[in-house]
Amino acid sequence: MSRIRPYGDATDDGKVQLSFTLPVEWSEAADEAARQLVGKMGFTDVQVVEGRRIAKGFSFFVVYASTAQSIDFSTIKAPSAKEHAMSMDEVDTYVQESLGRKIRIAGACIGTDAHTVGIDAILNMKGYKGDYGLERYHSFETFNLGSQVAVEDFVKFAKEHEVDALLASQVVTQKGSDVKNFTALAELLEAERLRDRVVLICGGPRVTNLMASELGYDAGFGRGTLPSEVAAFVAVTLANRRVAAR
């Protein structure tokens, strides 16, 4: 079966749930407006199961509906950067055998972003969900530059410390600030002729690997990423480049 659609309680029923706010006082007409609006989105069998006033001039709705749309799953491409699964010990051994030296990696929340929760989860000794952070690896020398690091300073640091891999993190995404900052970093690395010398990685709750490759990054890691997944990707990428260079 390659064509799929949402599953409520029966194959192909196409059931979805939506919730949204409309900028009108609640009334029967507001419920009807919500129903018609969801119909215009292409849904059928629209049921407004909850509709009420939440503030002066605003109403909130919960809606169930069906979609006739389906998707051919066999055509979907979303390459994962997490395919080189290895444990910390396996990464340490792999790096020792394939590179014979420590990998130097620097991470930062770039631009004005002050939220270090992501970069800390990957780099700090403690790690995330019982998966140790890169600081604990024998095979990595880790530099966590913290929050609000200007793109220029990050690149300067990479140059001075001859790092092998850069991790740029963005949690705040308001008005596309994350994409702007990621792009600025990639462009500056190009301009400084450093881009090909580093493994460039972006991360954050909204980041996908697909988006990362569109921005010219080697990989992107989103929510739920474990430190060992990042470590394995960096190790394998560097080892492959070394082989290719020979």
Added chain:
Amino acid sequence: MELRIDPSTVDRCRALARAIVSPVSDFIAAHSTVAVERSVLRLLGVDGVGADEIPVPNLILDGLSAQDRSRGVALAFGRGLAETGLDPAALGAAIAAGTVRLADFADVPEAAARGVLAPFVAASLARIRERRAERAERLERLPQLPPPLLYVIVASGNIYEDRTAAVAAAEAGAQIIAVIRSTGQSLLDFVPFGPTTEGFGGTYATQENFRIMREALDEAGEREGRYIMLTNYASGLCMPEIATMAAIERLDMLLNDSMYGILFRDINMKRTFVDQHFSRMLNAYSGIIINTGEDNYLTTADAVEQAPAVLASQFINEAFAHRAGMPDRQIGLGDAYEISPDLEDGFLYQVAQAQLTRQIFPDAPLKYMPPTKHMTGDIFKGHLIDAMFNLTSVMTKQTIHLCGMLTEAIHTPFLGDRVLAIENAQYVMNTARHFGDEIQFKPDGIIERRAQSVLTGCDALLERVAEIGLMSAIEAALFADVKRPPDGGRGFEGVFERAPEYWNPFEEALQGVTV
């Protein structure tokens, strides 16, 4: 519902915190900062911007010689007032325009400077007292609902959108509105000017934005029949200036921590210690409740391990606040519900910590922060975790309750998210209103033992800090595993030693005042 904890350990922690703060206070008394001096100018009525949008108080400070600066800006500025006959606003404008230079008035006698400033200082303090009386009158006439006071955040970047969101939230039941600042404002060594409609992850704190929001919330309060409080951030490099603007525009609360900027924003520790002190003197006088930032220890490190550090920081924040003349009722010490939802009995640990804080600081309006670290895109689970947080808060009688958003991990809240969060809190707090009065902790049970071990851990930590001194302790990464050198970090260049003839008329007037 009382935990059995050793009162002598609590007393010892308090004494240790006082001992820790004491030498830092000596340092504070011998120094000032550019931000303190700029707030003296703002208190006198200097405002506006000059060329390149640089605020007039910054232009004046930047134009002072190191010697004049070390005596406090009031003397040089007072000489200018005496000689020109202008009022502070007009003199500020003239200096900004380049038509007057303070350096030209060096020969004016000090007594003349002091004399001419006296009525402006008195008028400024009278204005703050007026705003304070106004708040008291409104609270009397428009009483708040019982605590936990529901607190929500608006953060669109546009003050006018924020106003719409804030009014809607107030109508839904919010009692306190905080306008989150644009990310990065804490690192600006000036306060932006005028109404703003662009910001990232928040809205710039400006005096005009304060005024716009205050006006909207006053109107909403009249409509709802209950006073709606307004909160902003006196943190970062402009702590005392924000405290000044907040006093003038009748904000009710300010986030203000004695160590947050040092640890989490890499702001120089000397700068922060001096700035927090003067900002807290102003907060005390203007009746503003401070919210401290202990939640940050829990979001950046393991919440179970960091519990003693949270309590230690609460003791230190209390000691610093007392030093600045703040009464307990204005010291909103922070805590947060950040233990992993996967941990067995995690809820019991949360209750232990929240109740411990309640008992140790009985008169403080405690600020309870919602789960953030373990919130994910699964909004359904997030809403449940928030409900457990709400239950802990009402059970342990927290005062200021920041409502957790089901979309915490996704975006700055939608208008509808905020209402769902408020309704969650209202439901849980109503259905369990007197739960805490009806139950007892099992003697020597999991909760009581946890509370005792947190207190013991805090005692040990404070002892180590007292031994080596607060500045060295921060340098040795005793707080939040973050290491900061005394002369490193942002804003250090703005710290300077006071000359023997240093004078800050507001500090002098506020010293030892109890309101």
